[in-house]
Amino acid sequence: MKKYLVGGAVRDSLLNLPIIEKDWVITGSNPQEMLKIGYEQVGKDFPVFLHPTSHEEYALARTERKNGKGYTGFICYTNPSVTIEEDLYRRDLTINAMAYDMHGNLLDPYNGQRDIKLKLLRHVSDAFYEDPLRILRVARFAAKFKHMGFSIASETLQLMIQMSSSELQLLSSERIWTETKKALITNNPQVYFQILKKCGALNILFPEIYTLFTISGSKKWHLNFNNLGSHTMTKLSNISRLTKDLAIRFSILCCNLSEQHNSSKQLIISSVNNLCKRLTIPNNILKLSKIVAIYYNDLYDVTTLSSEMIIRIFNKFNCWHCPKNIEQIIYINKSHLLDHQCYTQLSYYQENFLRTAFKLTKQIKAHDVISSGFQNINIGKELHNRRINILNAWNKNYK
Numbered sequence: 080m081k082k083y084l085v086g087g088a089v090r091d092s093l094l095n096l097p098i099i100e101k102d103w104v105i106t107g108s109n110p111q112e113m114l115k116i117g118y119e120q121v122g123k124d125f126p127v128f129l130h131p132t133s134h135e136e137y138a139l140a141r142t143e144r145k146n147g148k149g150y151t152g153f154i155c156y157t158n159p160s161v162t163i164e165e166d167l168y169r170r171d172l173t174i175n176a177m178a179y180d181m182h183g184n185l186l187d188p189y190n191g192q193r194d195i196k197l198k199l200l201r202h203v204s205d206a207f208y209e210d211p212l213r214i215l216r217v218a219r220f221a222a223k224f225k226h227m228g229f230s231i232a233s234e235t236l237q238l239m240i241q242m243s244s245s246e247l248q249l250l251s252s253e254r255i256w257t258e259t260k261k262a263l264i265t266n267n268p269q270v271y272f273q274i275l276k277k278c279g280a281l282n283i284l285f286p287e288i289y290t291l292f293t294i295s296g297s298k299k300w301h302l303n304f305n306n307l308g309s310h311t312m313t314k315l316s317n318i319s320r321l322t323k324d325l326a327i328r329f330s331i332l333c334c335n336l337s338e339q340h341n342s343s344k345q346l347i348i349s350s351v352n353n354l355c356k357r358l359t360i361p362n363n364i365l366k367l368s369k370i371v372a373i374y375y376n377d378l379y380d381v382t383t384l385s386s387e388m389i390i391r392i393f394n395k396f397n398c399w400h401c402p403k404n405i406e407q408i409i410y411i412n413k414s415h416l417l418d419h420q421c422y423t424q425l426s427y428y429q430e431n432f433l434r435t436a437f438k439l440t441k442q443i444k445a446h447d448v449i450s451s452g453f454q455n456i457n458i459g460k461e462l463h464n465r466r467i468n469i470l471n472a473w474n475k476n477y478k
């Protein structure tokens with residue numbers, strides 16, 4: 080039996096990045112032997128085992144051959160005679176197809192080190208074609224390693240274009256969302272969507288976002304962009320410089336839906352619902368995305384908003400029950416301002432405005448309203464009025 084460290088851990092160690100997870104491959108063994116020495120079998124489809132103490136994943140070396148459509152249409156062949164080179168051959172990218180043996184020697188049969196030097200994401204072999212998720216994986220790695228200068232090899236991009244037109248429809252929503260989530264928390268998540276668009280996958284996986292690239296913007300802040308899609312990508316890039324929060328980053332993808340649907344609330348909401356429900360996106364992200372889709376444009380110059388509108392925004396973001404949601408409003412406002420030359424000054428001024436407005440209105444408590452004699456639905460109405468009054472009084476002094 081021989082043991083090899085494989086995949087992302089080898090790639091990341093060569094890129095001097097922290098190793099998050101270790102995957103291992105075993106050659107010259109079989110399931111019976113693995114169970115006998117204390118490993119626990121976890122893979123149903125593939126022979127994968129958990130180490131008895133470290134709980135890291137150990138897979139028996141395998142080859143795969145496609146015999147049907149989609150992710151499940153594989154014949155997986157495992158046998159003590161399958162070599163590490165054969166196992167590495169079925170993997171997606173050359174930079175992911177290297178291994179360290181137990182003596183620390185690097186095995187690199189498909190030139191992963193060369194591609195690390197060339198900063199290229201290149202597929203190992205035609206086996207790449209066998210899993211359409213790899214289109215999303217490559218787009219994600221392009222986003223993750225953009226700051227290091229990585230790009231996609233032209234032959235790999237060609238293959239991704241071919242694949243997008245055939246098997247992409249068969250990917251499960253869960254796999255699409257899992258990969259998209261990982262892409263969204265990279266430094267440059269906009270690259271993920273740009274690559275998907277380039278290879279013809281965006282219109283299949285995210286038609287709501289794809290359509291934005293076919294519409295030119297009409298508002299003053301769209302002037303520097305060819306279409307609403309490019310504007311959305313810039314906003315996604317902007318927000319990613321400010322926060323790693325997945326929900327906020329995803330919600331920004333919906334920032335131009337209002338423009339696309341001529342501010343029809345019904346159409347905006349159904350578009351966000353279609354997108355999020357199809358991809359099984361969690362409810363908190365769906366909720367925030369709807370609010371951003373409807374109120375994004377109002378969060379531009381917040382100092383010009385009416386008191387009524389400020390209160391409505393605090394209501395929509397559920398700030399009274401969850402005061403930390405004021406941060407979401409501030410991030411979204413800043414993502415608007417980031418293109419401005421005087422960003423620091425503007426964003427400081429607007430952040431201050433939002434924080435003060437929230438601090439003032441938050442002081443007004445339901446129990447004070449109740450103790451002044453208000454009951455039932457009048458409590459809410461009075462709370463609302465008092466909040467508006469306090470903002471009106473403050474706004475006068477502020478301006």
Ligand SMILES: Nc1ccn([C@@H]2O[C@H](COP(=O)(O)OP(=O)(O)OP(=O)(O)O)[C@@H](O)[C@H]2O)c(=O)n1
Binds near residue numbers: 169172176210213
């Ligand atoms: N569709 C896939 C998924 C995984 N792999 C291979 O399995 C390894 C481990 O996969 P995974 O843990 O999903 O990703 P990593 O490459 O380790 O990268 P990260 O942890 O950043 O997601 C990959 O490196 C690659 O060799 C593959 O070839 N095709």
